[in-house]
Amino acid sequence: MTSPTDIGAATQQDGDEGGAPEPFGLGSSPLRSDALPKALGIYPYAADLWAEGLLWGAVLRSPHPHARIKGIDTSAALALPGVHAVVTAADLPPGPDGTPDGAPAGPIVADRPVLAAGVVRHHGEPVAAVAADHPDTARLAVGLIAVEYEPLEAVTDPEQSFTAPPLHPDGNLFRHLPLRCGDPEAVGEIVVEGLYQVGRQDPAPLGAEAGLAVPRPDGGVELHLSSTDPHGDRDRTAACLGLEPDRVRLVVTGVPGATSDREDLSFQVTLALLALRTGRPVKMTLTREESFHTHTSRHPALLRYRHHADAEGTLVKVEAQILLDGGAYADVSAEALAAATAFSAGPYVCPNVFVDAWAVRTNNPPAGQMRGEGALQACFAYESQLDQLAARVGVDPVEIRRRNAMATGDPLPTGQAVTCPAPVAALLEAVAAEPLPALPVDDPDAEWLLPGGPGGAGDPAAVRRGIGYAVGMVHMLGAEGEDEVSTATVRVSGDHATVICAAVDSGQGFATLARQIVQSVLGVSEVYIAPADSDQSIAGPSARGRHTWVSGGAVERAALMVRHQLLQPIAANFGMSVELLQIADGKITSYDGVLGMPVAEALEGKELWATAQCRPHPTEPLDESGQGDAFVSIAFCAMRAVVDVDIELGTVRVVEMTVAQDVGRALNPRQIEDRIEAGVAQGVGLALLEDLRTEGGVLQNPSLTGYRLPTALDTPEVRIAALLEERDVVATFGAKAVSAVPAVVSPAAVAAAVRAATGLPVGRLPIRPEDAVAG
Amino acid sequence: MLPASLDEAVDALAAAPAAVPVAGATDLMEAVNAGRLRPAALIGLGRITELRGWRYEDGGTAVLGAGLTHARMDRPDFAALIPALADAARTAGPPQVRNVGTLGGNIVTAAPAGDTLPVLAALEATVTLARAGATREVPVSHLLTGLDPVRPGELLTWVRVPLLHAPQVFLKATGRSGPARATASVALVLDPARRAVRCAVGAVAPVPLRPLEAEAWVAGCIDWDGSREIDPAATAAFGEYVAAACVPDGYGAEGAWEAVTEGPSAASVRLRRTVSVLARRALGRALK
Numbered sequence A: 001m002t003s004p005t006d007i008g009a010a011t012q013q014d015g016d017e018g019g020a021p022e023p024f025g026l027g028s029s030p031l032r033s034d035a036l037p038k039a040l041g042i043y044p045y046a047a048d049l050w051a052e053g054l055l056w057g058a059v060l061r062s063p064h065p066h067a068r069i070k071g072i073d074t075s076a077a078l079a080l081p082g083v084h085a086v087v088t089a090a091d092l093p094p095g096p097d098g099t100p101d102g103a104p105a106g107p108i109v110a111d112r113p114v115l116a117a118g119v120v121r122h123h124g125e126p127v128a129a130v131a132a133d134h135p136d137t138a139r140l141a142v143g144l145i146a147v148e149y150e151p152l153e154a155v156t157d158p159e160q161s162f163t164a165p166p167l168h169p170d171g172n173l174f175r176h177l178p179l180r181c182g183d184p185e186a187v188g189e190i191v192v193e194g195l196y197q198v199g200r201q202d203p204a205p206l207g208a209e210a211g212l213a214v215p216r217p218d219g220g221v222e223l224h225l226s227s228t229d230p231h232g233d234r235d236r237t238a239a240c241l242g243l244e245p246d247r248v249r250l251v252v253t254g255v256p257g258a259t260s261d262r263e264d265l266s267f268q269v270t271l272a273l274l275a276l277r278t279g280r281p282v283k284m285t286l287t288r289e290e291s292f293h294t295h296t297s298r299h300p301a302l303l304r305y306r307h308h309a310d311a312e313g314t315l316v317k318v319e320a321q322i323l324l325d326g327g328a329y330a331d332v333s334a335e336a337l338a339a340a341t342a343f344s345a346g347p348y349v350c351p352n353v354f355v356d357a358w359a360v361r362t363n364n365p366p367a368g369q370m371r372g373e374g375a376l377q378a379c380f381a382y383e384s385q386l387d388q389l390a391a392r393v394g395v396d397p398v399e400i401r402r403r404n405a406m407a408t409g410d411p412l413p414t415g416q417a418v419t420c421p422a423p424v425a426a427l428l429e430a431v432a433a434e435p436l437p438a439l440p441v442d443d444p445d446a447e448w449l450l451p452g453g454p455g456g457a458g459d460p461a462a463v464r465r466g467i468g469y470a471v472g473m474v475h476m477l478g479a480e481g482e483d484e485v486s487t488a489t490v491r492v493s494g495d496h497a498t499v500i501c502a503a504v505d506s507g508q509g510f511a512t513l514a515r516q517i518v519q520s521v522l523g524v525s526e527v528y529i530a531p532a533d534s535d536q537s538i539a540g541p542s543a544r545g546r547h548t549w550v551s552g553g554a555v556e557r558a559a560l561m562v563r564h565q566l567l568q569p570i571a572a573n574f575g576m577s578v579e580l581l582q583i584a585d586g587k588i589t590s591y592d593g594v595l596g597m598p599v600a601e602a603l604e605g606k607e608l609w610a611t612a613q614c615r616p617h618p619t620e621p622l623d624e625s626g627q628g629d630a631f632v633s634i635a636f637c638a639m640r641a642v643v644d645v646d647i648e649l650g651t652v653r654v655v656e657m658t659v660a661q662d663v664g665r666a667l668n669p670r671q672i673e674d675r676i677e678a679g680v681a682q683g684v685g686l687a688l689l690e691d692l693r694t695e696g697g698v699l700q701n702p703s704l705t706g707y708r709l710p711t712a713l714d715t716p717e718v719r720i721a722a723l724l725e726e727r728d729v730v731a732t733f734g735a736k737a738v739s740a741v742p743a744v745v746s747p748a749a750v751a752a753a754v755r756a757a758t759g760l761p762v763g764r765l766p767i768r769p770e771d772a773v774a775g
Numbered sequence B: 001m002l003p004a005s006l007d008e009a010v011d012a013l014a015a016a017p018a019a020v021p022v023a024g025a026t027d028l029m030e031a032v033n034a035g036r037l038r039p040a041a042l043i044g045l046g047r048i049t050e051l052r053g054w055r056y057e058d059g060g061t062a063v064l065g066a067g068l069t070h071a072r073m074d075r076p077d078f079a080a081l082i083p084a085l086a087d088a089a090r091t092a093g094p095p096q097v098r099n100v101g102t103l104g105g106n107i108v109t110a111a112p113a114g115d116t117l118p119v120l121a122a123l124e125a126t127v128t129l130a131r132a133g134a135t136r137e138v139p140v141s142h143l144l145t146g147l148d149p150v151r152p153g154e155l156l157t158w159v160r161v162p163l164l165h166a167p168q169v170f171l172k173a174t175g176r177s178g179p180a181r182a183t184a185s186v187a188l189v190l191d192p193a194r195r196a197v198r199c200a201v202g203a204v205a206p207v208p209l210r211p212l213e214a215e216a217w218v219a220g221c222i223d224w225d226g227s228r229e230i231d232p233a234a235t236a237a238f239g240e241y242v243a244a245a246c247v248p249d250g251y252g253a254e255g256a257w258e259a260v261t262e263g264p265s266a267a268s269v270r271l272r273r274t275v276s277v278l279a280r281r282a283l284g285r286a287l288k
């Protein structure tokens, strides 16, 4: 809901010398409050937590990707001096048949045990846990737990999953989603086909999982964690432990910046269980290797595409088969699959679309939420197809996209009309119009960073430049009928305001935004954001770009209600309507300037507060032919990648990424640019470096040496061509989510550029050096 | 323990044979954190200033302290002396690591991808190992292959490197622009006095490999008396020669050197290509 008064015009005070005032209100660019502490290394992470008399937890993990547990002997571990508890699945509430089932849980389907019961289904799955008086003792004790495994055949090829014996009582198919739109017999003059593969990207949060559990006198437990979904995590933890939700309190602390879910239910339930078992606070910090084992990664995907077009390149039909490897447990695979399917044809108009998509269970590590899950994999495939089509038609890549670009009102192949702004053509034009970076030959004096890095082996004679384009889309908020709701309380007393909202700022900038909203509505500059915990009202998870919309909306409404309470008596006194009063710089003034009263005076020592909810319009599940209004809104982005490739060594350097993004409304331009840079860095990482490899289900590189995150030298210059502000009338402030779509589009753009530089097909991400050798 | 001189350090190690010497700790702490190493005691070498520099010996040899950091070796004065070692030091990890990581630590760790190692192999460097009351001199290659390893109680003190006064090159392939371990590296030095080219390939085997025949062959292709020119075709052939010599057909497979296979595996073809490009470029730059 956009507010009646245009609060976007709030004063942007530029610092004159001396005490430069903080940027203020919506549309300005204040710095995130945790930016400095994090950069200075003084921000307290969850690993820094401490409680008097605490014990240390450690987890025993499966060395096998698939095995039957024939027995667990914990006696030697328990006998070790200093060990206070050893827990296994038998210590969790039993399943419906009275035998231990590991208390399975999950965001959609409860199929993932907290501790493996009877069978392990992926390498690194937790089997048992220990609490001891020293971290070394705890790890030693873990080594003393004797587990007898009977290794079973591991199903690690998702294509084998269909015919393999069931790996879980729920079976191997998480979801099959057929999409049938238009005329199956339609054919085009030009047909292009491709097979595309996406590897396993890991969120690899630099702050590894850590937390502290403190038992409560009432038999409950308090968890201090870097959760991004305090209520969801509380409810699931309570359910796993057989407790009432109000016996579990989740205090959010030390969130290190999450690009996906930080939920690791097993970790937190185990922690709580150990605290309850020992009656002592228990702290646990995972090692880097364990961290790679526990959190979910991006879905590896296999996509087979066939595009039909007429001689001019206008799309006639898209056919696709999409296979997502969900790993051992369901997590959000069904949701990721819906995005991959619904966006399978991309931001283009195509009358006939036929897709079959599957998400399957394997003995690989579980996949889950990660910026644009599903949408990203599809984007790489459809954009690669459009490049092929452009080559066949003989037009340039921008032109082929322009000819097919979707606009507001066009339908998705799911039958849903895209009613939000869809400025696809304008975005493309914006990136194409930007000047190109200089070539080394044109600027020989500059110190050129060659592929391979400074002091590397790069040779200018073997370097080829490539330019590639991509456009993509991703939905915001939960899809297919998920209830999206958030609650916020705003309180004003004296000269400052407080926001109480359980929306976790995971780096997306919600805390900064909430401050800006209250500043704009109430005119107070000092706004305090209370830390999130599960005793507050539900705000939902920090995912799918939802907090700006739902929690931002709740904060705005609550602030408007407080504003009304504050102004109503004054307006009545002066016999004017509230609309004629305004608040700015801590002062209430009337339209005619007669009134000028400080907010603090108007409050008369009172405290005003209001609580409000925001719940966007509902969506519906996709039906058995993939039809339905499944999404609340969609964000678009276009990119141009410029790469240099050493075609003899296959090393690639991304020189520049030019971005035009559909943001609805720029609420904090600097934060948007930061988010775009973050998305580009992650997308470039996926395109060239990041791949959590498995062999026979066993993780090969669970370390930051083996798993290559982009460094500053691998990350390109990001040029923002445009932040298109066409308001989304149904969204809070008209703003769209900004974080996911740059990550969705950049891998496709980089691949297109490498293709242009090398002339090679590039059907696999990440692009390895051997895929780019063309000399 | 933080001895302030070499003698103190050697005595300390003699007194506590279970103690582990530590220089920059960039390898050591990784092993400790991963639980692979639980040192009973540590002997810090950081205060031994004499080991942090270098001196000259007659006969054209530089004697490098084991405590030289990568960052120090990357500086222009050092680079003018032993350019390939400076090149290697420049790429040996991110700045934070190169500021403290040392030459001695790199040698003793003897990781396959240790960047100074192929350079030292190509330079045919020797190292001094010191223990209380005795020192001995060992070729670096003997140390790395385990023919003559560091014995308990010994410290690596000096590294002797000939000063060749001729171009030398170190090239490293990593597959990325940011700092990373080598997937393959090539060190190549010219020794005009002996009319020799010496080359070592790093990271493709547990120790740096010397393609001796390729070295001898290419030395014969160079016009040593003139401008040291070479036929480009010979440069390219040298690359192939080096790659074939250093990467076995079954690279990556167990027992790759012994196995009789039907032609090279895909991994071998890829790695040979990389090594061949590096060797060709290295020779080309050295003779430029």
Ligand SMILES: Cc1cc2nc3c(=O)[nH]c(=O)nc-3n(C[C@H](O)[C@H](O)[C@H](O)COP(=O)(O)OP(=O)(O)OC[C@H]3O[C@@H](n4cnc5c(N)ncnc54)[C@H](O)[C@@H]3O)c2cc1C
Pocket (backbone or CB within 6 Å): B020, B021, B022, B023, B024, B025, B026, B027, B028, B029, B030, B045, B066, B067, B091, B092, B093, B094, B097, B100, B101, B102, B103, B104, B105, B106, B107, B108, B109, B113, B114, B115, B116, B154, B155, B156, B157, B179, B180, B181, B182
């Ligand atoms: C993030 C990161 C990136 C890295 N990247 C690279 C890279 O790209 N290339 C590369 O080559 N290396 C790399 N390294 C490894 C490491 O930095 C180097 O091997 C470095 O040279 C080790 O030196 P150090 O002084 O830190 O050794 P330390 O860790 O102090 O010691 C290593 C070993 O040598 C022993 N030792 C040290 N000095 C002596 C001595 N004088 N006598 C006897 N024993 C001794 C120690 O007991 C220990 O066993 C990297 C390391 C890290 C952490």
